[in-house]
Amino acid sequence: MKKNRMGLTGQVLFGMALGIIVGLVINVTGANSPTSFINENIVNGLFHVVGTMFINALKMLVVPLVFFSLICGVCGIGDIRMLGRVGGKSFALYMMTTAIAIATAILIAASFGIGKGMEQSTDAVFIAKESPPLTQVLIDIIPKNPIHAMANGDMLPLIFFSILLGISMLLVGKKAKGFVEGAEIANEIMMKMVTIIMVFAPYAVFALIAKSIATLGLDLLASLAGYVAVLVGTLLFHLFITLMIVLKVFSGLSPAIFLAKIRNAQMFALSTASSNATIPITMRTVTERMGVNNSVASFTVPFGATINMDGTAIMQGVATVFIANVYGVDLGITGYLTVIIMSVLASIGTAGVPGVGLIMLSMVFSQVGLPIEGIGLILGVDRLMDMIRTAVNVSGDAVVSNIVAKSEGKMDVAIYNDRHVGAIDNSALHIDKMAEKELADTLQKTHDKV
Ligand code: ASP
Numbered sequence: 001m002k003k004n005r006m007g008l009t010g011q012v013l014f015g016m017a018l019g020i021i022v023g024l025v026i027n028v029t030g031a032n033s034p035t036s037f038i039n040e041n042i043v044n045g046l047f048h049v050v051g052t053m054f055i056n057a058l059k060m061l062v063v064p065l066v067f068f069s070l071i072c073g074v075c076g077i078g079d080i081r082m083l084g085r086v087g088g089k090s091f092a093l094y095m096m097t098t099a100i101a102i103a104t105a106i107l108i109a110a111s112f113g114i115g116k117g118m119e120q121s122t123d124a125v126f127i128a129k130e131s132p133p134l135t136q137v138l139i140d141i142i143p144k145n146p147i148h149a150m151a152n153g154d155m156l157p158l159i160f161f162s163i164l165l166g167i168s169m170l171l172v173g174k175k176a177k178g179f180v181e182g183a184e185i186a187n188e189i190m191m192k193m194v195t196i197i198m199v200f201a202p203y204a205v206f207a208l209i210a211k212s213i214a215t216l217g218l219d220l221l222a223s224l225a226g227y228v229a230v231l232v233g234t235l236l237f238h239l240f241i242t243l244m245i246v247l248k249v250f251s252g253l254s255p256a257i258f259l260a261k262i263r264n265a266q267m268f269a270l271s272t273a274s275s276n277a278t279i280p281i282t283m284r285t286v287t288e289r290m291g292v293n294n295s296v297a298s299f300t301v302p303f304g305a306t307i308n309m310d311g312t313a314i315m316q317g318v319a320t321v322f323i324a325n326v327y328g329v330d331l332g333i334t335g336y337l338t339v340i341i342m343s344v345l346a347s348i349g350t351a352g353v354p355g356v357g358l359i360m361l362s363m364v365f366s367q368v369g370l371p372i373e374g375i376g377l378i379l380g381v382d383r384l385m386d387m388i389r390t391a392v393n394v395s396g397d398a399v400v401s402n403i404v405a406k407s408e409g410k411m412d413v414a415i416y417n418d419r420h421v422g423a424i425d426n427s428a429l430h431i432d433k434m435a436e437k438e439l440a441d442t443l444q445k446t447h448d449k450v
Contacts, residue, residue: 007424008198008199008201008202008423009264009267009423011201011202012201012202012205012264012267013267015202015204015205015209016205016209016267016270018206018210019205019213020210020213022213022214023209023210023212023213023214023216024213026038026039026042026210026213026214027213027214027215027218028218031214032214032215039214043211043215044211046207047207047211048207048211050204051204051211051271053204054197054200054201054203054204054208055204055208055274055277057197057200058197058268058272058277058278058281059153059277061194061197061279061280062153062276062277062279062302063158064186064190065187065190065191065194065279065280065283066155066159066162066279066298066302067150067158067162068186068187068190069187069283069297069298070159070163070166070298070299071162071165071180071183072166072180072183072295072298073166073294073295073296073297073298073299074162074163074166074167074169074170075166075170075183076293076294076295078295080170082295082408082410083167085408086295086296086299086300086404086408087299089403089404089407090299090303090304090400090404091303091307093246093400093403093404094303094307094308094396094400097242097243097308097310097396097400098308098309098310098313098343098344099313099340099344100238101238101242101310101311101314101317102313102314102316102317102339102340102343103317103340104234104238104242104317105231105234105314105315105318105321106317106318106320106321106336106340108230108234108237108318109230109317109318109320109321110321112226113325114226114227114230114318114322114325115226115227115321115322115324115325115326116325116326118326133349134345134348134349136349137348137349140156141156141157141160143157143160143161146158146161149161153351154351155305155351156306159299159302159303163299187294190280191283191284191288194280194281194283195284195424195429196429197280198281198284198424199428201267201268205267205268205271208271208272209270209271215383216381216384217380217381220380221380221381221384224377224380224381226322227322227378227381228381228385230318230322231318231319231385232385234314234317234318235311235314235389235392238310238311238314238392239392239395240259243310243395243396243399244258244259246399247399247402247403250403250406251402251403251406251407252406253402253406253416254416254417257416257419258399261289261290262285262394262395262398264281264285265278265281265282265285265394266395268281268394269390269391269394270387270388270390270391271387272354273354273355273383273390274352274353274354274390275306275309275352275390275393275394275397276305276306276351276352276353277353278305278352279301279302282301282305282394282397282398283297283302284422285422286301286398286401286402286405288421288422289421289422289423290398290401290402290416291411291412291413291414291415291416291421292401292402292405292410293405293412295410296401296404296405296410296411297401297405300397300400300404300405301398304396304400305351305352305393305397306348306351306352307347308347308393308396308400309347309357309393309396310392310393310396311388311389311390311391311396312347312356312357312360312389312393313343313344314392315361315385315389316343316357316360316361316364317339317340319361319375320339320365320368320370322377322378323365323370323374323375323377323378324370326374326377327370327374329369331368331370335368338367338368339364339368342363342364342367342368343360343364346360346364347360352390352393354383354386354390355382355383355386357382357386358375358379361375362375
C-alpha cells in the first residue's frame with residue numbers, strides 16, 4: 001500500500017533525474033546544435049510539445065480553480081471579519097519574507113565579493129521590458145471586465161472579483177444556497193482534474209527538464225560559476241533555514257514534515273518555472289496534504305503566487321551585487337536599501353511566470369543607476385536559475401498559508417502530521433461503477449422527462 005502511495009513523487013523524481021541525464025547527453029555530445037536532427041525533432045519537437053501541453057493543462061486549471069475555491073472559501077469562512085485578517089497577515093508575511101530574502105542575498109553576495117575583477121564583455125543582449133508602476137497595479141486590482149481578467153489569467157483582479165462574488169452570495173443569504181453548493185461541487189471537480197493531470201507529470205517533467213538542460217549553455221555555467229554558486233547557495237539557505245525558522249516560530253509546525261510534503265509542488269515549480277502554473281498543485285498540497293482549510297488556502301495561494309517571490313528577490317540581490325562589482329559601481333548602503341525596497345515593491349505587481357524576475361531586475365537597476373545591459377551577463381543561465389528560484393517562491397507561498405491558517409484556527413494539524421494523507425496512489429483515478437451507473441440513470445431520467 002505504502003509503495004503505491006509514494007508512487008507519483010518517486011516517478012516524478014525519476015523523470016526528473018532521467019531528464020537531467022538525457023539533457024546532459026544531448027548537450028555534451030553537441031546534438032543540441034540548431035540544425036541537428038535531435039535538436040529539431042526531439043528537443044524542440046517531442047520534448048517541447050509534451051512539456052508545453054502539460055504546462056497548458058496546468059494553466060487551464062488555474063482560473064476555474066481559483067474562482068470556485070475562492071467563492072467556497074469566502075462562503076465557508078464562518079466569520080467575514082476573518083477575511084480582512086487573513087489578507088493583512090498574509091500580505092505582511094509575504095513582504096517580510098521577501099525583504100529578508102533579498103537582504104540575506106545582498107549580504108552573502110557582498111561578503112563573497114562575486115563579480116570583482118570579471119570582464120564586462122558579453123554577446124547576449126537584454127531588452128528591458130516595462131514593468132507596471134505601482135499606481136497602475138493598484139488600479140488594475142479592480143477588473144473592468146471580470147471575463148477579460150479570467151481570459152488573461154490576471155490573478156489580482158480575479159481574486160478581487162471572486163471574493164466580492166462570495167461576499168454578495170453571503171449577503172443574498174438562503175436564496176444563494178444553490179449557487180454556493182454548485183461552487184462547492186465545481187471546486188471538488190476541479191481538484192479531481194488536478195489529480196488527473198498530475199498523473200501525467202512524470203513524462204512531462206522528464207520532457208521539460210531534458211529540454212532545459214539540453215539547451216543550457218554549459219560553458220556559460222562554468223564561466224558564471226561564482227554567481228551560480230552564491231545564488232543557489234542562498235536559495236537553499238532561504239528554503240531550508242530561513243523559511244523553516246519562520247514556519248516553526250510562527251506556527252510551531254514541523255519543518256521536516258513540511259519539507260517532505262512540499263516536494264511535489266517544488267518539482268512542478270522547477271519544471272514549469274512558473275508559480276502561477278503551479279497554483280493547482282500548491283493548492284492541492286496545502287489543503288489535502290497539509291490540512292490548511294480552503295477558506296485560507298483559496299486566498300493565500302493565488303495571492304502568494306502573484307505577490308510573493310522570495311527566490312526571485314534573492315536572484316535580484318545576488319545579481320545586483322554581481323553586476324555592480326563587474327562594472328565597478330559602489331552602490332553604498334542607500335543604494336542597497338533602495339534595491340531591497342524596489343524588489344519588494346516590484347514583486348507585488350508582477351505575475352509568477354517564467355523569466356519575470358529579469359523584468360523586475362531591470363526596474364531595480366534603472367532605479368539605482370546600474371547599467372541595464374549588464375543583465376545580458378547572466379541571461380544565459382537564467383532559465384536554470386528561474387527553475388530553482390520558482391521552487392523557493394512556491395515553498396514560501398505554502399509556508400505563509402500554513403502560518404496564517406494555524407493562527408486563525410483553520411488548520412487540521414492531524415492531517416499535517418500524517419505523512420501519507422492526500423498522496424496520490426493508484427486508486428486516485430478509480431471510477432466507482434455504482435456512481436457511474438447512478439449518473440447515467442440520472443441523465444437518462446432528465447432526458448426522458450424532456
Ligand atoms: N518564474 C518565477 C515565478 O514564477 C518568477 C521569476 O523569478 O522570474 O515565480
